[in-house]
Amino acid sequence: MRQGGSATAHAPPAQQSEVKTEAPKPADRICLQAGLGDTLETWVACYGKPHRDNGTLKNFRGDDIVVVFADNRAVNISFQNTALGTVPPYADGMYPKNAKYSPATETNDGTIRKVTKTGRSDLLKKYAPKTGGRFVIITQYDAKTDKYLGTTAGYSRYD
Numbered sequence: 001m002r003q004g005g006s007a008t009a010h011a012p013p014a015q016q017s018e019v020k021t022e023a024p025k026p027a028d029r030i031c032l033q034a035g036l037g038d039t040l041e042t043w044v045a046c047y048g049k050p051h052r053d054n055g056t057l058k059n060f061r062g063d064d065i066v067v068v069f070a071d072n073r074a075v076n077i078s079f080q081n082t083a084l085g086t087v088p089p090y091a092d093g094m095y096p097k098n099a100k101y102s103p104a105t106e107t108n109d110g111t112i113r114k115v116t117k118t119g120r121s122d123l124l125k126k127y128a129p130k131t132g133g134r135f136v137i138i139t140q141y142d143a144k145t146d147k148y149l150g151t152t153a154g155y156s157r158y159d
Helices: 040-047 122-127
Strands: 052-054 057-060 065-070 073-079 105-108 112-120 134-142 148-154
Touching: 040 057, 040 065, 112 122
Parallel strands: none
Antiparallel strands: 052 057, 057 065, 065 073, 073 148, 105 112, 112 134, 134 148
């Protein structure tokens, strides 16, 4: 460089760095960890890139968690790790952190026993207003053996 010249005049072009997803602040999350109603970016920040990505359907934690995204929000979560024999211990952190629940109801058709719990959340309503803040959690068991079959949580739009 010449004396008195500008160091930036002939500086090499800046290298582009890979964009990194920063974890949203807990105040910006609907759930304690990435969960129902949270954005795809929140899920990636918490769990890394999806193990499988089929557009709106994405698998996390291997294939243990299957999430359906619409409008960049997790609208349905299915827990598939039945080897645990029960609802995964991390599941409660994936439901809205300020949720209020109605008493659970149970149905049994002789094949499947379902335990259904409904909830409401002001945070879910704030970030996904068409839900009215309402969501449902359904856990299924084999009616004969009481073996855990899976849990699905989700919400619909209530226009």
